[in-house]
Amino acid sequence: MGQFEDKLDLLELPSTYPLIPTRDVLVFPYMVFPLFIGRSFSIRAVEEALDNNQRYIFLSLQKDKEKEIPTKKDIHEIGVVATIIRMMKLEDNRIKILVQGVSRGRIKELKKVDDYYQVKVKIIEDPEVEETLEVQALKHSLKDLLDKAISLGKQIVPDLVEIIKSVEEPGRLADLVASILDIKAEEAQQILEILDSVERLRVVHDRFLKEVGILELQQKIRISAKEAIEKDQREYFLRQQIKAIQEELGERDEKQEEIENYKKKIEESGMPDEIKEEALKQLKRLEKMHPDSAEAGVIRTYLDWLVELPWNKRTKDRLDLKIAKKILDEDHYDLEKIKERILEYLAVLKLKKENSKDKSIKGPILCFVGPPGVGKTSLGRSIAKALNRKFVRISLGGVRDEAEIRGHRRTYVGAMPGKIIQAIKQAGTKNPVIMLDEVDKIGLDFRGDPTAALLEVLDSEQNKEFVDHYLGVPFDLSEVMFICTANRLDTIPRPLLDRMEVIRLSGYSEEEKLHIAKKYLIPKQLKENGLDDKTVEFSDKAITFLIRGYTREAGVRNLERQIGSIIRKIAKKIIETGKKRKYKITPRLIKKFLGAPIYSTEKEEKDEIGVVTGLAWTEVGGEILKIEVTKMDGKGNLVLTGSLGDVMKESARIAFSYVKSKAKELGIDPEEFGKYDLHIHVPAGAIPKDGPSAGIAITTGTASVFTNRPVRSDVAMTGEITLRGKVLPVGGLKEKILAAKRAEIKTVILPKDNKEEVMSDLPPYVRKSMNLIFVDHIDEVFKIALREEKKEVENQESKS
Amino acid sequence: MLSFEKPPIDILEDDEKYIAIIDLPGCKREDIEITGDEKTLKIRALKSINLPGKYILMERFTGIVKRSIRFPKYIDISKGKAVYENGCLVIYIPKAKNQFIIDAICKISIF
Numbered sequence: 001m002g003q004f005e006d007k008l009d010l011l012e013l014p015s016t017y018p019l020i021p022t023r024d025v026l027v028f029p030y031m032v033f034p035l036f037i038g039r040s041f042s043i044r045a046v047e048e049a050l051d052n053n054q055r056y057i058f059l060s061l062q063k064d065k066e067k068e069i070p071t072k073k074d075i076h077e078i079g080v081v082a083t084i085i086r087m088m089k090l091e092d093n094r095i096k097i098l099v100q101g102v103s104r105g106r107i108k109e110l111k112k113v114d115d116y117y118q119v120k121v122k123i124i125e126d127p128e129v130e131e132t133l134e135v136q137a138l139k140h141s142l143k144d145l146l147d148k149a150i151s152l153g154k155q156i157v158p159d160l161v162e163i164i165k166s167v168e169e170p171g172r173l174a175d176l177v178a179s180i181l182d183i184k185a186e187e188a189q190q191i192l193e194i195l196d197s198v199e200r201l202r203v204v205h206d207r208f209l210k211e212v213g214i215l216e217l218q219q220k221i222r223i224s225a226k227e228a229i230e231k232d233q234r235e236y237f238l239r240q241q242i243k244a245i246q247e248e249l250g251e252r253d254e255k256q257e258e259i260e261n262y263k264k265k266i267e268e269s270g271m272p273d274e275i276k277e278e279a280l281k282q283l284k285r286l287e288k289m290h291p292d293s294a295e296a297g298v299i300r301t302y303l304d305w306l307v308e309l310p311w312n313k314r315t316k317d318r319l320d321l322k323i324a325k326k327i328l329d330e331d332h333y334d335l336e337k338i339k340e341r342i343l344e345y346l347a348v349l350k351l352k353k354e355n356s357k358d359k360s361i362k363g364p365i366l367c368f369v370g371p372p373g374v375g376k377t378s379l380g381r382s383i384a385k386a387l388n389r390k391f392v393r394i395s396l397g398g399v400r401d402e403a404e405i406r407g408h409r410r411t412y413v414g415a416m417p418g419k420i421i422q423a424i425k426q427a428g429t430k431n432p433v434i435m436l437d438e439v440d441k442i443g444l445d446f447r448g449d450p451t452a453a454l455l456e457v458l459d460s461e462q463n464k465e466f467v468d469h470y471l472g473v474p475f476d477l478s479e480v481m482f483i484c485t486a487n488r489l490d491t492i493p494r495p496l497l498d499r500m501e502v503i504r505l506s507g508y509s510e511e512e513k514l515h516i517a518k519k520y521l522i523p524k525q526l527k528e529n530g531l532d533d534k535t536v537e538f539s540d541k542a543i544t545f546l547i548r549g550y551t552r553e554a555g556v557r558n559l560e561r562q563i564g565s566i567i568r569k570i571a572k573k574i575i576e577t578g579k580k581r582k583y584k585i586t587p588r589l590i591k592k593f594l595g596a597p598i599y600s601t602e603k604e605e606k607d608e609i610g611v612v613t614g615l616a617w618t619e620v621g622g623e624i625l626k627i628e629v630t631k632m633d634g635k636g637n638l639v640l641t642g643s644l645g646d647v648m649k650e651s652a653r654i655a656f657s658y659v660k661s662k663a664k665e666l667g668i669d670p671e672e673f674g675k676y677d678l679h680i681h682v683p684a685g686a687i688p689k690d691g692p693s694a695g696i697a698i699t700t701g702t703a704s705v706f707t708n709r710p711v712r713s714d715v716a717m718t719g720e721i722t723l724r725g726k727v728l729p730v731g732g733l734k735e736k737i738l739a740a741k742r743a744e745i746k747t748v749i750l751p752k753d754n755k756e757e758v759m760s761d762l763p764p765y766v767r768k769s770m771n772l773i774f775v776d777h778i779d780e781v782f783k784i785a786l787r788e789e790k791k792e793v794e795n796q797e798s799k800s
Numbered sequence: 801m802l803s804f805e806k807p808p809i810d811i812l813e814d815d816e817k818y819i820a821i822i823d824l825p826g827c828k829r830e831d832i833e834i835t836g837d838e839k840t841l842k843i844r845a846l847k848s849i850n851l852p853g854k855y856i857l858m859e860r861f862t863g864i865v866k867r868s869i870r871f872p873k874y875i876d877i878s879k880g881k882a883v884y885e886n887g888c889l890v891i892y893i894p895k896a897k898n899q900f901i902i903d904a905i906c907k908i909s910i911f
Contacts, residue, residue: 047854047855050854050855050858051852051853051854051855052852055850055862083862083863084858085861086858086859087855087857087858087859088856088857088858088859089855089856089857
């Protein structure tokens with residue numbers, strides 16, 4: 001084949017080469033490898049190799065890499081003939097060459113030519129070897145190991161992998177594999193020096209096996225470490241994913257947050273353990289529920305209630321009696337009895353706090369009874385202020401469902417706790433002052449009796465464990481101070497009344513009203529309307545005029561309204577005129593502002609036959625009653641009108657009978673009774689009246705009619721009558737006397753048995769300004785109230 | 801045994817023949833050898849044009865260039881022609897009219 005083969009002969013390896021001693025690297029035959037050449041003799045060797053157009057060099061490992069200028073004995077005998085594929089001079093005068101190993105060689109001779117080393121080399125060819133089973137097995141195994149090493153992450157150039165796989169000669173395979181082994185240069189040198197290719201294959205195989213083993217172990221360690229990390233990471237990752245999904249769906253995460261929130265609140269609420277248990281139980285139920293279900297909503301509201309109740313919160317009582325008294329006095333005039341009671345309570349509280357370990361003090365249950373506008377509700381408020389407690393008002397007027405007090409069971413849709421628990425929540429403390437307003441106006445129907453529910457609330461023995469139907473867990477009400485208000489006691493059920501300490505507030509007299517107006521109402525109204533006492537001044541006369549002419553009440557509510565109305569008018573005037581001058585309120589000015597007086601204070605009534613001024617006690621205070629009696633042709637019948645109750649009807653009969661029985665003493669012809677019918681009317685007709693206290697008035701009226709003696713219109717009277725003409729004591733005297741005073745009636749006839757009570761209850765100045773006559777028997781009344789007999793004719797004339 | 805290089809090749813065909821064009825710069829014409837049989841062509845060449853002297857950069861390949869081409873259809877290598885010009889070797893090989901087997905390795909002479 002001549003021509004080309006001849007050419008190849010040119011490529012036959014020469015016998016001398018420039019030497020490059022290598023440090024740290026060993027190039028195997030067939031291996032392509034970049035080398036950096038820095039030492040001048042090596043650079044010269046490369047230049048020489050390129051210059052002589054052969055491009056062969058001899059690479060041999062230097063035994064001691066520290067040696068800059070090696071001698072023969074510093075260089076391994078066995079090295080590699082390599083061809084320079086590429087060369088490049090670097091800027092720092094070093095050169096970079098890419099070499100490919102060609103063949104093993106043994107240095108025969110080393111000499112220095114010029115300034116580089118030249119070696120005479122004996123080329124060592126791999127001998128032909130027999131393909132024994134062992135060789136085959138080793139080859140296969142090596143190639144398998146190669147795959148394994150790659151799968152375990154060993155980095156090998158893909159081209160090289162292809163080449164290795166295609167190589168069959170054992171020596172060459174060994175060299176190629178050796179070049180990829182992760183070994184030190186010295187170890188590589190040992191492999192290089194194995195000239196028997198089968199032996200070399202064996203060694204390389206073993207070494208590669210070891211490396212793969214190490215790789216496997218590394219992998220294993222890596223994996224187990226990774227697994228440990230991954231497990232955590234995985235969990236975290238999954239959780240995050242769940243969270244993300246749930247967030248995307250708009251559920252759960254909020255729920256989780258909510259549950260956490262409730263848990264926190266339950267812990268913070270300070271509720272007793274058993275209740276906490278219940279709350280947590282409900283919370284667990286909520287957790288399992290779909291957050292949008294109706295039931296979940298119910299539980300949520302329930303939990304809200306539980307956590308918001310002040311299980312353990314209380315305000316600190318102000319135990320300073322002086323300050324408490326000052327506060328009470330500031331807000332309310334007089335009402336000494338009530339203030340006294342509050343201070344007593346405070347004193348007990350203080351003593352108990354100081355001396356006893358038992359800190360729980362039962363709150364008293366007070367009941368203020370009195371006409372409207374006397375300040376029952378505001379008194380409650382200032383009691384709370386004096387005690388430094390929260391004040392909550394519950395209006396019981398018109399409440400007729402037991403559930404309003406004690407709550408609905410949770411099974412009902414929209415169920416709520418009762419008013420008591422609501423009030424506690426509103427107060428935010430467990431020792432507030434709770435005012436049960438208008439207890440006398442609690443209704444009653446088929447839904448149960450709210451007063452019965454109140455019994456438990458108001459019993460200081462029982463309310464320690466008050467169970468609201470909605471909550472289902474007990475709440476301690478024993479520290480609550482309950483104050484009830486009522487206008488009258490007769491509609492309050494006995495058992496309920498029994499639990500309360502009744503304190504009566506009677507109406508105010510004119511003097512008291514004057515005082516209240518000056519001290520409380522006017523300053524309050526001025527403040528409310530943005531004025532001060534420098535702008536408006538009420539004279540006493542004006543206030544009295546206002547009280548007399550524009551109000552007729554036991555309390556001061558109307559009076560306050562009228563004062564407010566005057567002040568507003570002044571405020572308007574100030575704005576209109578733009579001048580801020582002092583306004584002195586006089587009766588004239590009042591007339592101008594409010595028009596003519598609504599109630600005439602002028603006494604126009606004359607003394608008449610059969611018209612008696614009685615006194616009545618109503619829930620809005622005292623009242624004067626003009627009882628009318630008249631006789632007409634008939635057969636001695638008695639007619640009673642004016643919505644009279646049974647007791648009042650009976651006292652009318654007693655009166656009639658008494659007058660009949662005493663006809664002789666009174667100078668009446670007994671025949672008269674048979675000729676006339678008697679009609680007794682008590683105005684106003686539409687208002688139901690009852691009670692025995694009009695007894696003496698009706699008797700006087702009856703006597704007046706039959707004796708033709710007019711009754712003095714400036715005398716008022718009250719008292720029960722018996723058939724024997726005795727005058728028995730009655731109630732509500734203070735209000736009645738004040739009513740008489742309001743009506744400008746100076747003389748009041750009262751039962752003697754009431755004398756003590758009247759004397760102690762009535763303010764001295766009222767007592768002094770009135771002519772109070774205490775009687776024992778109706779005869780005395782006749783003496784005082786009946787004028788001298790008038791002639792029939794005259795009487796008739798006056799009537800026509 | 802020494803390093804070798806695979807030069808890039810283009811192959812074209814028409815009804816009659818295949819045309820292969822190979823980049824083979826830096827060779828002497830007599831250092832290129834084309835042999836083949838009924839379906840394959842083997843191209844071998846020796847790149848050995850180098851200058852003596854002091855190098856500062858050496859990137860050109862020196863050594864044996866080898867390439868073999870396997871055609872999809874039978875070829876009539878005996879009628880093949882080759883031209884080496886401008887560093888490119890262009891080989892014209894007619895497709896075989898009849899299927900036959902050539903025992904001997906034929907050579908294509910290069911012009």
